[in-house]
Amino acid sequence: MSTITSILLKDALDRDDIITLLGADNPTDIELIRLTAEKIMRDKCGPDVFYRGLIEFSNHCICDCYYCGIRKSNAAVNRYILPKDDIAASAKWCADQGYGSVVLQSGERRDEAFIDFLADVIAEIKSSTTSEKMPDGVGITLSVGEQSPETYKRLYDAGAHRYLLRIESSNPHLFASIHPPAQDQQTRIDCLKSLRDTGFQVGTGVMTGIPGQTVADLADDVLFFRDMDVDMIGMGPYIVHKATPMNIYYDYYNYAKDEIFQTALLMIAVCRIVLGDVNIASTTALQAMRDNGREEGLRYGANVIMPQTTPVNVRRDYLLYEGKPCLDEDVRHCRTCLEKRIHSIGRKIAVDVWGDSKRALRRQC
Ligand code: SAM
16 A cells, blocks of 8 residues: 555544645655545535635735735835725625625725725625525625734624635744744734634635745644634645745746645645645635646635636736736626636536535534
8 A cells, every 4th residue: 555545544644644745746646635635525515616706905005025916015016995885896796696705805904994994895795795595695704914803803793704814834934034024923823813712714824835835834834724723724826926025036936836836736635634624715826827727726625716806907906926817807707717617627616605614614503
């Protein structure tokens, strides 16, 4: 029996097992890991793919993450915040299409005016998307960064019920190497705990392919997700943006990108194997690297997709990295294109449901 097979037959994996799986580099081993993850996903979550319409509602940001295209020091970015009515209209469009949930994502702001604005938007989306099919309106996931416990409570009370905050890397040194000193990893961990205490379903994730990252770091990331008992995971490859301090890694990135892509897929599979019934997103960054990247993510055990529903006129201003797909496509085109892609791999799209993870539902019982 091969080492990979014997690991996959175990009930619980330790750190060394996870390192071995993430380091798999021959096609037979990789396919074995993928098939195991896919089976666990079907057994524990079912075949459905859950949609969250992604609305990138603002690119104003007070943070200066070294990797991110909308960091505050990038003076070339045309800053915007969508009007309340436009955000609500995008969410309503999602609800009308049967997308049971939306993700409201933005750069980071913590000022009162922004939080008031966001709380109003959440309440407006909730009231305008209630219907017979969805009496409580669409499910709302937030991705607006580090906030105070009071702000988290306010946004939860306004009607949002899921929150994504990536740890980016669980290794404190690696985290420090991609953020300015004022951005502290412990603050992020405290925020994740505060989100859980507030009542949110909590999601986190990392970037795969950060320069200097090892397979052992990634294994520790998986263990971090397990120990934090998260409900959702949203991870993706790191992709260089030319107007960031990390543009010095262009050559490294070009050289390593096939490996980064494959490791990002293996991370999805290993998270599925270790964490079981969490929701795992197949993120847009995968599609930025390969045209079929998001389908591949689903094949490796992901069960959530975030179709692009940001109005086309601002999409180019929310460039986190280079090669972002679907910049000009009309939302209707994005919808049919994705549908075809998902059906092509034998999966089906869940309609008019929030699509909470089984783990989150179990926690509520
Ligand atoms: N400000 C919020 C936060 O930090 O959670 C939400 C917006 S932030 C732009 C969303 C995510 O984009 C980050 O967590 C990060 O992992 C990802 N991201 C930013 N720049 C990236 C890059 N160059 N490559 C891949 N992912 C990137």
